[in-house]
Amino acid sequence: MKVVRIYTGADQQSHFEDLDIAYGASVIGGLTAPVEAQTVFFRDTGLGGPEVYDFHVAPRRQFVIHLAGEVEIECGDGAKRRCGVGDVLLADDTTGQGHISREIVGPRVQVFITLPADLDLTAWRAKG
Numbered sequence: 595m596k597v598v599r600i601y602t603g604a605d606q607q608s609h610f611e612d613l614d615i616a617y618g619a620s621v622i623g624g625l626t627a628p629v630e631a632q633t634v635f636f637r638d639t640g641l642g643g644p645e646v647y648d649f650h651v652a653p654r655r656q657f658v659i660h661l662a663g664e665v666e667i668e669c670g671d672g673a674k675r676r677c678g679v680g681d682v683l684l685a686d687d688t689t690g691q692g693h694i695s696r697e698i699v700g701p702r703v704q705v706f707i708t709l710p711a712d713l714d715l716t717a718w719r720a721k722g
Contacts, residue, residue, distance in 0.1 A: 595626060598681070600669065608651075613715065630713070650695075665697055667693050
């Protein structure tokens with residue numbers, strides 16, 4: 595499972611990192627190891643909210659899974675990525691300058707899955 599992580603670097607700016615959550619075999623198909631979650635909520639920008647959300651940090655460590663629409667995320671160094679239907683973002687830049695979110699195709703419908711602050715990402719990082 596490919597995941598784009600946005601995190602705060604030593605320079606206090608947000609940066610992107612590509613993660614890969616490995617699948618294991620099971621009788622029902624590939625499954626990842628369980629990930630502890632705390633809460634789940636949904637958002638629909640068609641019911642309100644800015645199309646451009648200027649520099650902000652993630653309020654907590656959370657997966658953002660895109661169900662409809664498309665967003666462009668911009669970091670402080672100018673790097674940009676787009677997330678659309680089926681993409682998974684790990685919003686992990688809870689400090690620093692933060693990032694800008696621009697709605698490209700709306701409305702966006704997203705599910706947010708909040709995660710423990712101490713979740714270990716080591717196994718998800720690229721090897722080599």
